[in-house]
């Protein structure tokens with residue numbers, strides 16, 4: 001089962017039991033994660049910064065490509081609400097999307 005390490009959240013480790021689940025759904029089962037538009041691919045607040053395993057995310061989606069073209073999403077950033085993962089990844093919460101009640105290490 002793919003393992004998700006959230007690098008700047010005390011290296012919290014999450015095991016994903018279902019590769020077909022969107023990453024946001026898996027994250028929300030284990031921690032709080034910003035998702036202002038409710039998973040519709042419009043806000044980018046759910047994005048993860050991929051620190052390792054970028055190749056284990058599914059191919060970039062049409063919605064993500066549009067945001068990359070608008071310079072609202074970097075190549076190492078993925079929308080958690082739009083993608084699944086096939087193997088282990090290390091991600092971080094983007095600075096602008098940190099929640100005030102959680103303690104981040106960077």
Ligand code: FES
Pocket residue numbers: 034035036037038039040041042043044045046047079080081082
């Ligand atoms: S929750 Fe808004 S883009 Fe993912």
